[in-house]
Amino acid sequence: MNNLMAFLRTALSLSVSAVIVPLAFANNHTDTQSWQELFNGKDLSDWTVKITGQPFGEDKRQTFRVEDGLLKVRYDNYEEFANQFGHLFFQRPFSRYELLVEYRFVGNQLQGGPTWAKRNSGVMLHAQDPATMTVGQDFPHSIEAQLLGGLSDNKQRPTGNVCTPGTDIMLAERMAKQHCSYSSSDTFNGDQWVQIHIVVDGHGAIEHRINNDVVMAYHSPRLTADAANALDRPELALKQGYIALQSESHAIDFRRVALRPMD
Numbered sequence: 001m002n003n004l005m006a007f008l009r010t011a012l013s014l015s016v017s018a019v020i021v022p023l024a025f026a027n028n029h030t031d032t033q034s035w036q037e038l039f040n041g042k043d044l045s046d047w048t049v050k051i052t053g054q055p056f057g058e059d060k061r062q063t064f065r066v067e068d069g070l071l072k073v074r075y076d077n078y079e080e081f082a083n084q085f086g087h088l089f090f091q092r093p094f095s096r097y098e099l100l101v102e103y104r105f106v107g108n109q110l111q112g113g114p115t116w117a118k119r120n121s122g123v124m125l126h127a128q129d130p131a132t133m134t135v136g137q138d139f140p141h142s143i144e145a146q147l148l149g150g151l152s153d154n155k156q157r158p159t160g161n162v163c164t165p166g167t168d169i170m171l172a173e174r175m176a177k178q179h180c181s182y183s184s185s186d187t188f189n190g191d192q193w194v195q196i197h198i199v200v201d202g203h204g205a206i207e208h209r210i211n212n213d214v215v216m217a218y219h220s221p222r223l224t225a226d227a228a229n230a231l232d233r234p235e236l237a238l239k240q241g242y243i244a245l246q247s248e249s250h251a252i253d254f255r256r257v258a259l260r261p262m263d
Helices: 004-009 013-017 225-230
Strands: 047-051 064-067 070-073 086-090 096-109 120-127 143-148 161-163 167-171 194-201 205-210 213-223 242-247 250-261
Touching: 070 242, 086 120, 096 120, 120 194, 120 250, 143 194, 161 205, 161 213, 213 225, 242 250
Parallel strands: none
Antiparallel strands: 047 086, 064 070, 070 250, 086 242, 096 194, 096 250, 120 143, 120 242, 143 161, 167 213, 194 205, 205 213
């Protein structure tokens, strides 16, 4: 949710220094028998949408749909984007889990989309209940595992970053001051499939892996004071929340969204 200029201004040292040691419990993720497929490949019966400017549960332009066994984000029913950010929420919250998401960016960005949103999407973690979002709210209070695609311009554009709408995180021993902190991943150009493996230990450590490489780690997620007040929550610490997939004006496909509880 941040633009490329912010990326160029942000030093990579904080995020890179925080990803040296993999979490001990994040292993054996290729054992497909132990994973729960959140996306069934057929429909969105376990998911609920929230689009900016529309009431909870409405998607008038069919932004999120299932076609050819893929969960697709599409904008063919839009004339222009007009800041109609969308999030597709799984039906219940989670606390300690591993999450596998396989995605690819396709086509061109919708007219009117922000420059920074080109080949940009995300997976929201520990998100607020979508029923508590206001009609005009752009993003849920959450931790975002940001997905970026390369722009084929020979410039670095890592994926598996972390952004913090209404939240704070700790990178090593310091609170992240910038909205987005960038990972050590490669840049993925074109319409290739990429796998992100996220390990979430409640209020503890969170780790991002891209195609099995650890690229980002942080810990102690919490709400900002303003977000906590908006939600009428006395506690800042984020220990659990909803998982959501994003629509930010560029078409994207998801072929797998799978979860393995750690409890």
